[in-house]
Structures are given as C-alpha cells and as structure tokens.
Amino acid sequence: MSAKFDLLPDAALYDAVAEALYALAFGPGRHVKAAARLREGHSCRRDVSFVALADGRLIGACRLWPLITDQGHEALFLGPIAVAPDQQGQGLGGKLVEACLEASDRLTALPVILVGDLAFFEPYGFQRVPKGQLILPGPADPNRLLWRPAPKAETAAPSGKLMKKV
Numbered sequence: 001m002s003a004k005f006d007l008l009p010d011a012a013l014y015d016a017v018a019e020a021l022y023a024l025a026f027g028p029g030r031h032v033k034a035a036a037r038l039r040e041g042h043s044c045r046r047d048v049s050f051v052a053l054a055d056g057r058l059i060g061a062c063r064l065w066p067l068i069t070d071q072g073h074e075a076l077f078l079g080p081i082a083v084a085p086d087q088q089g090q091g092l093g094g095k096l097v098e099a100c101l102e103a104s105d106r107l108t109a110l111p112v113i114l115v116g117d118l119a120f121f122e123p124y125g126f127q128r129v130p131k132g133q134l135i136l137p138g139p140a141d142p143n144r145l146l147w148r149p150a151p152k153a154e155t156a157a158p159s160g161k162l163m164k165k166v
Contacts, residue, residue: 005059005092007099010049018051018061018082025082037137038077039065042164045076048103050096052083059084062096064104067113069134069160075147076104077162078114097124105151111158112148115140124148135161 010018044063052060062081068074078100083092101124104112114121115136118128126146134145134157147157 005052005054005087007050007052007095009103010044010046010051010061010063012046014051014058014061017058018063021058021061021082021084022080024085026080038067038162038164039063039079042066042166047107048076048100050099050103052087052092052096054087057084059087060092060096062093062100064100064112066165067162068165069158069162071158071160073158073160074165075111075113075158075162076108078112079116093120094124097121101125101148109150109153111150111153113158113162114146115144116146117144118146121146121148129157133157133159137162 042065044065049063050061051058060083063079065077066074067077078097081093081096083096101112104110113129113134114126118126125148127148128143129145129147131142134147136145149155
C-alpha cells in the first residue's frame, strides 16, 4: 500500500493501463451498462480528467465526458472512477473526484452527472436527479442518477435524453 501518489492530468499514454484498471475494477459486464454507452467510441475531456501515479505505476483514474441532452443542456459525465485494489481505503477515489471537479469548476460552466452511490458523492455536492428528468441510453437505477450544478449556475438538473456531445 502506498501513502504517496501524484495526481496528474489524464493523457492518451495512460489509456491502455487505465482500461486495464477499469476492467479489473468493474469486470466484463461494465460495457453493457447505460453509462458505458455514453463513453464508448467517445473521447473524455483530458483537461478535467485525472490519473494517480505511485512510483510510476497508475493506481487510479477518473474521467469526465462531454454530454448534451436532446433539450440542448450540456453537461459532463463523471466516470468511471477506479483505484487499484492494493491502494483502496486511502481516500484516493475521493482525491480523484475532487481533482476532476475542481478542474471542471475552473475550466467549464457545466453541471456534472454520474451514476453512483449518493452516500459517497453527496459530500462533493451531488444530489439525486428528479425521477424522469434525465434519460440514460439504457436501463439504470434512477436512485443512482446524480448531478452536481456548476458553481454559480442553474440550480435545476439538466433535462432530456443524455447523448454524447461530439
């Protein structure tokens, strides 16, 4: 277990190792989830995505992806977030989330959406999306669809069907 790590902006050179970490963390079923549909064949925003390195080894990754709704609302989609099994329990996942959100706050004026546990994400300003307000491209537990407004922005969650922003 390593107590020291560096948080760095994501870059293409980390893609293969990050994918291996996501595969380890989420298994082969990760590709059938609704959230995966918003990422497949799409590029994350490297300027607001981060990786964690310890002694040159990638031990964590968290990415944000540009989205738009069919109602014209832009947003960023957080995930996946993964930490190497031997590095879990040190708060690294939270540090990755904080780094992504701080960069997003600085560089965009966009709300952030994710599918996850409210208990983990609520301290970062996330709340449940009102049922039926956002539609994912596939089944997902509506209680796990969360959002966080951009600083000094609208206080209502985006609405409509979520799609990749190209």
